Amino acid sequence: MTTLRLLMNPNLFLRDPQETELGRKILEDSILLIDELGFEKFTFKKLALKIESTEASIYRYFENKHKLLVYLNSWYWSWVEYRIDFSTQNILNVADRLEIALKIISEKKVKDPFFPQIDEEALDRIVIAESDKAYQTKQVDEDNKEGLFLGYKSLCHKIATYIVEINPEFKYPNSLVSTVLQASHQQLFYAQHLPSLTDFTGDSTCANAQNKEFLKEIVFKAISK
Template identity: 65%
Template sequence: MSVKVVITRDQGMALLRLEMNANLFLRDPQETDLGRKIIDQSIRMIDELGLEAFTFKKLSKEIDSTEASIYRYFENKHKLLVYLIAWYWSWLEYRIDFETHNVNAPLDRLAIALRLVTEQKAYDNSFPSVDESALQRIITNESDKTYLTKQVDSDNKEGLFRGFKSLCTRIAEIILEINPDYKYAHSLVSTALQAAHHQVFFAEHLPTLTNHKFSAGKVHQQNYEFLLDLIKKAIKV
């Protein structure tokens, strides 16, 4: 697997920890109880309040700690958001690697990858400090804010977008297995991954921009069918 995973045990249960780029944090939040609390509660609060209304002061009250203690892990809320988004993409790549490991046909692996990207997320108890369903909503509503900034180039040099780029490469490699002559594999995949959350956002808030219908379960299935159709037609299979 391309994503490095550390296995730990807690009361007999196997727990997993994704190894993240050290430039994403000042102190790894996965290594301490307080760090895990910061991750857990910040996901819930950003999901509920939005990034603009979310502050470390509000977070400190929710976790019964101090702002100073949070700043020991993340220098600001932008870096915290970048960490959460990067974790999500790495988690998705881990799941794609795991579920396609013994699947030989590249077209089948592509379908599995797109299903995992688009499906409505449920809680993954292997990562107890992360609410993946709430984090998926943050991806939909907030992820563009991680790179539509003046410091995008310096953030990129620090490798802060490595999770997204690695996931794009992973799926692009599958596409090139199907059609080695296709010239735009990375462009197609990055567009599809963006569409995976843009179309859900449009269905909920700007419905005239999509054919998807925002209703329980339907929008994610429609998104899967749309992206699979888009990619298969683009690569001519």
């Protein structure tokens, strides 16, 4: 089995974590630790302890834990886009491509053997629970200028082009896609923690099926003429 590597924007890190043993360990275990502790209680000191390295060494890879979170988010969205590209190969009908994309976005994430070091299930939980913290900061504009959100933007843009192709008159393709990408995670979060804000059931398999149906309904009705 081939091992793939997603190309990441160099502004996300100080030293490329995919290049070295320690770097890969930082990625691998930071996912597990953030999933376990939550982003606020997660510290580089605790991570250092877990991987039997030092705080200083981790700081050589990432400026701070915020950048690490942005990196993980970026990796996640690039991974989702890659999976959509993979699954829409040779699908000629745009509406079909859109449906596949929505399916991948809404479905339960499982281990991808192409990326053995990454626990995609844990990463999915992190992105669901913490992703807003990656851009809801006073430094958004600087981070954006450095291109830290290109992974997400790229995915958003790709799906928006499907929509434009299906209905060129629809005025809000980008807004609709970014709304739906967010809604997908938000509704799963609500299903688990604030059930009265959703109509999804707590059971996760079921919730994912409802998620897919909900997104499809919103999107296809919105872009219908």
